[in-house]
Amino acid sequence: MxxxxxxxxxxxxxxxxxxxxxxxxxxxxxxxxxxxxxxxxxxxxxxxxxxxxxxxxxxxxxxxxxxxxxxxxxxxxxxxxxxxxxxxxxxxxxxxxxxxxxxxxxxxxxxxxxxxxERPALAPTFPTIDGKGFVMLDAGANSDAKPEHLLQYAVMGSVYAEKVRGIDKPRVGLLNIGTEEKKGNELTKAAFKLLSDAKEFHFIGNVESRELLNGAADVVVTDGFTGNMVLKTIEGSALSIFSMLKSALTASTKSKIGALLLKEELRSLKNKMDYSEYGGAGLFxxxxxxxxxxxxxxxxxxxxxxxxxxxxxxxxxxxxxxxxxxxxxx
CATH class of the missing domain: 3.40.718.10 (Isopropylmalate Dehydrogenase)
Known part of the structure; x- marks a missing residue:
């Protein structure tokens, strides 16, 4: 190779x-x-x-x-x-x-x-609390998208999750503002119907952004504008949380002792949420x-x-x- x-x-x-x-x-x-x-x-x-x-x-x-x-x-x-x-x-x-x-x-x-x-997608893999991670596309290759594009993203993401990440029957979710079928804008409503009718992958319905890191789906599809904002929000939030955690654990002698006692647990947490363990973003x-x-x-x-x-x-x-x-x- x-x-x-x-x-x-x-x-x-x-x-x-x-x-x-x-x-x-x-x-x-x-x-x-x-x-x-x-x-x-x-x-x-x-x-x-x-x-x-x-x-x-x-x-x-x-x-x-x-x-x-x-x-x-x-x-x-x-x-x-x-x-x-x-x-x-x-x-x-x-x-x-x-x-x-x-x-x-x-x-x-x-x-x-x-x-x-019709349009390639940028697809990074994000960490999740259970350590399995999920792939999201598009994360910024195309700001706008049509329902047909999201359908193709679902196909590409499902193939990748199965063949590369080793997930049997990957769960494909559509990023939306609610889990109900009728939620969302014209794009997500039309995409929901296309994804529901498709036979090439396992569609589980809408998923909300607050559930992404809980492992709500193995593949999440959205337009590039929304996906890029989610990407940067997750990255920024993670950096801010670890920064605040570091400040809190070094603020006093007592907290430093606590940090020393929790050293291995904290390292494990950092490794679980470390993007570097998941590779890069594929251009699918x-x-x-x-x-x-x-x-x-x-x-x-x-x-x-x-x-x-x-x-x-x-x-x-x-x-x-x-x-x-x-x-x-x-």
């Missing part, structure tokens, strides 16, 4: 990216990698390994670059060259922690969309797996993003999605 890696994208590139690459090469004996970026910088951190080939890319797409323009103009950037390798079938999948918009543009214009998929609906690792990914987070891309390619997720989408149109 050969994957393509953008070594220069993300806040902690290239060091943390390549430390994650080194771990992946150690733990996945059949993994081969094409690592794109500044050859000199990559050589500093990449362990010598016959299964990792450095491909020099003299340019970098920055987080401040306008996505589509950058993809069109920076043809020798590590991100674009990585996507080109997938398009040419030199690699089965790719992973980057770089500019999200640029990666989505490269996914669409370079890797290409699956026939029949493309001809090959494209994984967007978190921009602040450390070595652990990037390793799991590589693992996610590996599993998607190994399970042939894009081909299964294509078959499902085609059967639904018949």
């Amino acid at each position: 050969k994957l393509a890696i953008d070594a220069m994208g993300g806040d902690n590139a290239p060091e943390q990216i390549l430390l994650g690459v080194n771990r992946a090469l150690k733990e996945m004996p059949d993994l081969e990698l094409l690592v794109f970026g500044d050859e000199k910088k990559i050589s500093t951190y990449l362990d010598q390994n016959s299964r990792a080939q450095i491909v020099h890319a003299p340019d970098v797409i920055l987080g401040t670059d306008e996505p589509v323009r950058a993809v069109r103009r920076k043809k020798e950037s590590s991100l674009v060259m990585m996507a080109e390798a997938v398009s040419k079938k030199e690699a089965a999948a790719c992973v980057s922690a770089g500019n999200t918009g640029a990666l989505m543009a490269a996914g669409l214009f370079v890797v290409g969309r699956i026939d029949g998929v 609906g493309l001809k090959a797996p494209v994984i967007k690792a978190h921009g602040s990914s450390d070595a652990n987070a990037f390793f799991h993003a590589i693992e996610q891309a590996y599993k998607m390619a190994q399970s042939n997720v894009p081909s299964i999605i294509e078959t499902q989408i085609a059967s639904g149109k018949e």
Whole structure:
């Protein structure tokens, strides 16, 4: 299995990216990698390994670059060259922690969309209290959506949850302001009927945002505008809660003693809610797996993003999605 890696994208590139690459090469004996970026910088951190080939890319797409323009103009950037390798079938999948918009543009214009998929979706996996997690799509690839798009999101998310996350008969929920069938706006009401009539997945009805972290569904579908707000609200709330908890536990000698006694429990809680254990956000609906690792990914987070891309390619997720989408149109 050969994957393509953008070594220069993300806040902690290239060091943390390549430390994650080194771990992946150690733990996945059949993994081969094409690592794109500044050859000199990559050589500093990449362990010598016959299964990792450095491909020099003299340019970098920055987080401040306008996505589509950058993809069109920076043809020798590590991100674009990585996507080109997938398009040419030199690699089965790719992973980057770089500019999200640029990666989505490269996914669409370079890797290409699956026939029949109207709009690809950005699909991160969120932690839940029970530790199982759920995948949500769309989380921002498209601000607007039609009911038919949400139907395709449900198909794609269900395939991913089953084939990659190993969930038998994944529960698909429609994000809404209430659980009743008649709740919501025109989009959710129309989508509810389409999802209810579909046979390709197990639809459980509407789910409310307050129940997401309780594991209300394995797959949650929504439009990209709503999904992106949910994504950022969950991330911001988690950071704020841990910040307040840290302040409370270091406020006095008594609280510090309590924190010391609860050290293992607190570490367990942090690990359970740690996004880095769940990989990156997949761009579903493309001809090959494209994984967007978190921009602040450390070595652990990037390793799991590589693992996610590996599993998607190994399970042939894009081909299964294509078959499902085609059967639904018949």
